[in-house]
Amino acid sequence: MTTAPLDPASTVLGIELGSTRIKAVLIDGECAVVATGGFEWTNELVDGVWSYSMEAVRDGLREAVADLAADLERRGGGTLATVAALGVSGMMHGYLPLDAEGGLLTPFRTWRNTFTQDSAAELTRLLGLNIPQRWSVAHLHHAVTRGEEHVARIARLTTLSGYVHHLLTGRHVLGVGEAAGMFPIGADNRSFDPELLRAFDEAVEAPWSLADILPQVAVAGEDAGVLTAEGAALLDPSGALRPGIPLCPPEGDAGTGMVATGAVAPRTGNVSLGTSAFAMVVLEEPIRSLHEEVDLVATPAGAPVVMAHSNNCTSDLNAWVSLFSELAAAVGSQVDRDALFEVLLGAAADGETGPGGVLAYNFVSGEHLFSLPEGRPMLVRRPEGGLTLANLMRAHLFAAFASMSHGLKVLRRTESVPIDSMVAHGGLLRTPEVPQRVLAAAFAAPVSVGASASQGGAWGMALLAAFMLRGGDRSLEDYLEEVFEDVEVSTVTPDPEEVAEYDRYLEAFERALPLERAATDLL
Template structure:
């Protein structure tokens, strides 16, 4: 059997699969985000370890942990986990959706080497500007930094004792030469750091170290079993869905929203604000359009409305044409295509007819339009998608998926019941690291349903998107 551990923003999930890929057990533990100042988002890495311990204990009550032959990791990207020379955490981890380093990001992005070497804009949420923020605002702590780890790689340190990262997650730091799949000494030096402060690099399907004896004894695992390099959360989700070839993609409606496209080679286009990252398999890459609030936007509105997101969406029925009300889902800035940490959300076009259902649809449509923005940005790089698989908690909403298919003018396919997310991708990478298996270990899932574009609603969604773009430009001016 093989274990995948997925360190998300709101929780840590463990999933055990057998040799054929069937799920044998799963468990999860919640995590909380601290927001000590506007635009800040932090977690204590000690909480990740506590969550991992809880998950491993829960799994040990369900399966024979001694039968696990490999472990894979996935996790939230971009977080800056700064350690001193004794591996002590210097400060809470600055997370992916933290925008405090917008000034530092702009400063780095103005250096043409960053886009040329990393293949990406330096976004405020990426790792490098956070370390520059530390240098500016916490110089005493910055002077003690001996290693910088991404969140899942701090979990790896606990598991193996090794400082190791892998290509897909490292690509989101602004320190990686994404084409060469290696740290860039020039980019590190530009942020006051050196290669010795970075973890070693492996491919996602390769072993990164062996499980420590003490943990093996504590949780009934075998000492020394390989821990795979793993992947950032979106690349791991792609592995879970079997997506690694050009034309294949998925749309994720999670806390954030992602339009993910596997590519046949490295083709950066940073001016589009599309992310061009290494994939989790050797010699592969992918592109992503990323929005910062998807289900996060719906959950925010649910809190305002005093109802659960499930209650808000349960009575929406079949897809309707967009109404007059618009919602811009920029609760904490935006990435693709705006690259604007300061822009903020808004309702536009409210009137007496805007009831709870109309406002709910407007929020969901706003997320859809933001993903159309991502589709347009991907198209500007030459990347086209044939079909999309649906992932994330928001994919449980038929209304949302029908709206997406109609606005994107693409079929959106829903896998059969089962977990095809990042934890499964991590477990598959653990299998690959333990057995040497390749892409044959990540088949496409069987499809339960397909949402086709609703023909008589397409023009209405095109018109709604045009209004959304006008409102977007106005809100940019106000923000």
């Protein structure tokens, strides 16, 4: 571990490029948040590919950091000159191939794309482990087998967090948690699996060796480079942010989700809720058998993790909330968005999801957990099914967690994966109690939410950067135990009746999936 003397006034900066927002969080020596900033953005469907422009990446980084600096000044907390370390996170996996000069060879292909289905299936058979459609190696295989022109010019392959880290430091490096979603990690939990690398090279005809284009892997606490003058100017044109600041290994939002919830010890789990959703459980022993519903990844320290990832979570729910916001405006009432969420999700507490009732499908994009190549948001019910506000919102909330719950339940039926606790984070949890209760029912396990949950992955990234400086000889697990020692936490124990209700809803959801597939074919 790296240690360094710190001025008591020093701060640590964490940045996360999420699906709908680029967020920056500044923490002090006690890991408390002293300023935040953000930039709203959204993906674009261009020629059938979900993507973000790199111009938007650069603009968004500057805007988020400028917003944070303004917040810091408003709070009387000084300037960005206090920053002693920083770290960058991004939405996991996807495809960013670079040429020898670091130029991007194709538009960013995000985790949301599901056109890699054939490649994912072929690699799963080849490697004997589940290779999801969003993993970088599935996108790479797709490009190679389709004979895409840029393949011969690939010098480096990375993810969004790795790309931004390279912009800031000039180094091609990736934290082990994010690297585990590019290609399987080996038994040492610190590098890509050499046997599987060889298997890929032998089976896939390409003008390079896979090991040569993948990034260097680093674990939490290791030095991953320093902020260059160009990187500092990119983040903060004002010049307050100084070159030479050390950066920790970049991670994906899965890794920062684990850290932001303190769930890095065996038998603990966490749930991240956003445009996508994923549930992760830290394993006591690695699972090397094939389960197509789950990924085998790692904590930022390299411990084995099983993940159930859903491409769809809150997007359709957000669209319905926006619809109700339009209705309120049309009748002359302006309602704060957080207040509207609280009203609508509060109504869900009194809803019913019985037979023939409202059934919501939240598939804005394709969903690999149900082998859906494309999404068609849909709402169905029997004629006698009660269409009330409470029933509608309860169905939407149940649907938001359905795919993720399906994946984890398949795993728990086939493997011994004990879970002592689940911790949840994400913006949806700004609405108290009801989403947490539904999550507890979906997982049939206690679900905790910390007071810092809404800060999400940017705060988790700041904690990883702070660990690089202050971890000393402690493990990440021990360090986070200290961080979370005084964090206020609320825990909901699942109600048996709600667990049974959720199971019934999930069964109906799965049974009626042919409707969703028909909608994909016909609409």
